[in-house]
Amino acid sequence: MKFTVSSSELLQILLSVSKAISNKSPLPILDNFLFVLSGDTLEITASDSETTLKSSLKIDQVVEEGEIAVPAKLLTDSLKSFPEQPLSFVTKASESVIQISWANGESQLPFFPAEDYPQLQELSDDTTELTIPAEILLDAINNTIYAVADDEFRPVMNGIFFDISAQGTTFVASDAHKLVCFTTPEVSLEKNASFILHKKPAFILKNSISKGTEDVIVKFNSKNAIFQIDGTTMICRLIEGKFPAYQSVIPKNNYNKLYIGRTDLLNAVKRVAICSNQATNHIKLKLATNLLTVSAQDLGFSIAAHEQLICQYEGDQFEIGFKAPYLTEILSNLPYDDICIELADACRAILIVPADKESADTDICALVMPLMINA
Numbered sequence: 001m002k003f004t005v006s007s008s009e010l011l012q013i014l015l016s017v018s019k020a021i022s023n024k025s026p027l028p029i030l031d032n033f034l035f036v037l038s039g040d041t042l043e044i045t046a047s048d049s050e051t052t053l054k055s056s057l058k059i060d061q062v063v064e065e066g067e068i069a070v071p072a073k074l075l076t077d078s079l080k081s082f083p084e085q086p087l088s089f090v091t092k093a094s095e096s097v098i099q100i101s102w103a104n105g106e107s108q109l110p111f112f113p114a115e116d117y118p119q120l121q122e123l124s125d126d127t128t129e130l131t132i133p134a135e136i137l138l139d140a141i142n143n144t145i146y147a148v149a150d151d152e153f154r155p156v157m158n159g160i161f162f163d164i165s166a167q168g169t170t171f172v173a174s175d176a177h178k179l180v181c182f183t184t185p186e187v188s189l190e191k192n193a194s195f196i197l198h199k200k201p202a203f204i205l206k207n208s209i210s211k212g213t214e215d216v217i218v219k220f221n222s223k224n225a226i227f228q229i230d231g232t233t234m235i236c237r238l239i240e241g242k243f244p245a246y247q248s249v250i251p252k253n254n255y256n257k258l259y260i261g262r263t264d265l266l267n268a269v270k271r272v273a274i275c276s277n278q279a280t281n282h283i284k285l286k287l288a289t290n291l292l293t294v295s296a297q298d299l300g301f302s303i304a305a306h307e308q309l310i311c312q313y314e315g316d317q318f319e320i321g322f323k324a325p326y327l328t329e330i331l332s333n334l335p336y337d338d339i340c341i342e343l344a345d346a347c348r349a350i351l352i353v354p355a356d357k358e359s360a361d362t363d364i365c366a367l368v369m370p371l372m373i374n375a
Contacts, residue, residue, distance in 0.1 A: 001066030067114035149175035254342035256315030
């Protein structure tokens with residue numbers, strides 16, 4: 001292998017695909033980039049065996065083609081120290097090293113046979129394909145990924161569920177304490193389909209979508225998915241299993257409705273939660289006509305706090321308890337200025353939706369499970 005390439009262009013590609021490499025690779029060879037130089041195209045691959053990123057770069061000066069695996073951290077750290085300039089790469093097969101030369105110096109890095117690098121997952125013939133506008137996919141991930149669980153006993157909860165139908169697509173995430181749904185009519189298929197995307201590739205997608213990205217091409221089957229974004233391809237293994245029937249747990253008859261500013265409630269919960277029991281993070285909401293009282297206490301340390309907020313509420317008067325971090329996480333991530341909290345009683349989940357549903361292009365709703373209030 002022998003070629004010359006721009007240092008900055010190569011570094012940009014390496015940083016992009018390196019997101020797939022794990023800090024604890026299951027195989028030593030996966031600590032490397034796979035370089036495949038064919039014609040005037042250098043294809044660079046990085047993987048952790050579950051998620052693979054692949055991108056390519058046009059090379060103007062190619063003398064000899066080839067395939068090698070190069071240490072990822074060594075090469076990336078080396079290129080970070082270079083200003084923009086041409087770099088020449090030449091492999092020395094007898095010594096298993098690749099020599100990198102620049103205007104006034106050179107370095108050598110080891111390389112490994114490309115044959116040692118694992119083969120990429122292949123999609124079978126039963127592949128489903130759809131196109132998702134990049135902005136919608138980014139919004140869907142941003143508005144759901146914080147609710148993804150980290151549960152080794154229920155792996156299906158450790159990702160974002162894509163529920164696709166002819167009417168649209170709902171992106172769902174839940175950790176059993178909270179649930180978030182992002183629904184858009186702009187992504188649909190004639191035939192119902194679904195898959196669960198693990199949170200690592202979801203984070204990679206989130207960081208890979210730029211302002212200039214228009215559409216993301218998605219191909220998937222029961223085990224793997226391929227996402228194509230701006231010349232970069234991500235191949236990832238899907239979470240196998242059946243996602244819980246999320247629609248059945250979303251309340252449909254919460255007739256008590258509280259309208260309030262999202263930021264006002266969020267800041268009140270944060271202030272009051274400081275005085276909650278540090279082990280339980282338990283706060284209490286007391287509802288009365290057009291008045292919401294947020295309170296917390298820790299009897300062990302004789303601390304307590306409460307704050308009253310003016311709101312629009314004319315439903316039943318009762319108290320309901322929550323774990324403060326779950327409520328603050330939901331309120332911090334919802335994109336609405338004003339929200340409607342729909343409640344039934346102190347024992348059933350609440351539903352948080354935009355105060356003005358008609359003005360929203362997409363439908364985002366969040367469900368939070370309450371805690372029992374000690375007498």
